[in-house]
Amino acid sequence: MTYEYFCKHCTRKAFFFFVFKAYVYGGVFVVWISVFPWFFHYDVKPDSCFTKSETKTSTYIVTRQLILKYAPKFSALKISRLLEEKYDVKTSRQSVWRFLNRFKKSKSIRDPPRQRVRGISDLHIKAIDQWLKKDNELTANAIADKLRKTFSTKISKGYVSLIRRKLGWTAKRVKYCQLISHVNKEKRLHYAMKVLSMKEKFLNVIFVDESTVELTSNGRMFFYKPDSDLSQLPARKQKPKHSYKVHVWGGISYRGRTDVCIFTGIMDSVIYQQILASNFVPFVSAAFPDGYRLYQDNDSKHKSKSTKEWMRQNGVLDSVMETPASSPDLNPIENVWAAMKQHLQNKVKPRKKDELVQGIADFWLTLTPQKCSAYIDHLHRVLPYVILNHGGPSGF
Numbered sequence: 001m002t003y004e005y006f007c008k009h010c011t012r013k014a015f016f017f018f019v020f021k022a023y024v025y026g027g028v029f030v031v032w033i034s035v036f037p038w039f040f041h042y043d044v045k046p047d048s049c050f051t052k053s054e055t056k057t058s059t060y061i062v063t064r065q066l067i068l069k070y071a072p073k074f075s076a077l078k079i080s081r082l083l084e085e086k087y088d089v090k091t092s093r094q095s096v097w098r099f100l101n102r103f104k105k106s107k108s109i110r111d112p113p114r115q116r117v118r119g120i121s122d123l124h125i126k127a128i129d130q131w132l133k134k135d136n137e138l139t140a141n142a143i144a145d146k147l148r149k150t151f152s153t154k155i156s157k158g159y160v161s162l163i164r165r166k167l168g169w170t171a172k173r174v175k176y177c178q179l180i181s182h183v184n185k186e187k188r189l190h191y192a193m194k195v196l197s198m199k200e201k202f203l204n205v206i207f208v209d210e211s212t213v214e215l216t217s218n219g220r221m222f223f224y225k226p227d228s229d230l231s232q233l234p235a236r237k238q239k240p241k242h243s244y245k246v247h248v249w250g251g252i253s254y255r256g257r258t259d260v261c262i263f264t265g266i267m268d269s270v271i272y273q274q275i276l277a278s279n280f281v282p283f284v285s286a287a288f289p290d291g292y293r294l295y296q297d298n299d300s301k302h303k304s305k306s307t308k309e310w311m312r313q314n315g316v317l318d319s320v321m322e323t324p325a326s327s328p329d330l331n332p333i334e335n336v337w338a339a340m341k342q343h344l345q346n347k348v349k350p351r352k353k354d355e356l357v358q359g360i361a362d363f364w365l366t367l368t369p370q371k372c373s374a375y376i377d378h379l380h381r382v383l384p385y386v387i388l389n390h391g392g393p394s395g396f
Helices: 052-070 076-087 093-106 122-134 140-151 157-166 182-197 230-235 269-287 305-313 333-348 353-365 369-377 379-388
Strands: 002-006 013-025 028-040 205-214 245-253 261-263 293-295
Touching (some): 052 076, 052 093, 122 140, 122 157, 182 379, 245 269, 245 353, 245 369, 261 269, 261 353, 269 305, 369 379
Parallel strands (some): 205 293
Antiparallel strands (some): 002 013, 205 245
């Protein structure tokens, strides 16, 4: 038996299915009546038809009934799109797929009742804490598996996460840094202690290095409004598989910057010597007539026999400092490269080769002696952390 009902608050139509069951219990004739509502034309929000306490329950029941209606004909992705287009109900295809799988097992629209976790003692909590101390990358699923295998205790990953938070463990995204061998750690530690003991000021030091810059016009972050479909369009930005790249060489000191050199191709010893002849030597002749020191990394083209011979002939070799390997954090020009790439991504947004080269040149002109001094002063913050970490990465 069915009964048709029109809601007085909206245009929805509901059918109520009445199921009658009659049986004799203890000599008494008993009639059992069951009522099953089925809604159609779900084209408005249910807030106008239900009380505040009934709104959430009624909404997800109607949504799941619609999912079962479309399940024989459409995929989970198609169902999620139909619900949003026809009924203004936003749900992901993963939610649709999970509900259909759960419905095949339970044959029920409603969620199964949550089972209360029992059997967790102080021993289990101490074991979780010890496992995290031994391996701080254990996930909640991995901890739940270890509890099941070790103690035959089955708990959900959500409860494991709750225990982990109560123990004081919090998640943090990993930040990667350079890999340093034990030999280089000792050299870094010795260098940092020597610099601090001598109260080095780096007043006549020129920090040089090279870097690679890609042609990209997209920043790393954007903002959008969840209720606006147009503002979410930038979430997926196109990026070429092999972007155009240029290489940049430069140097900074307390007395200013060298001329920048922008080039393509692979830098070898010959090209590096040409850069020093055209960009480095004229700068030190004008800015450091009283003497200077050159800080460069231990790249093979910087330490090759031909480069050392060229430096000896041009009076540069005696001014080269002995620097530890695997130490980008001890060269302040690395922070200049990071600031330059951020400037290109957020402000210049180059789309052509000429725009990229011009953006690099314009940024380099902004490096006044005051800005160069600020970058070099940062080195005095890095050196104590190198010593505290026994020559390991400083974190800067």
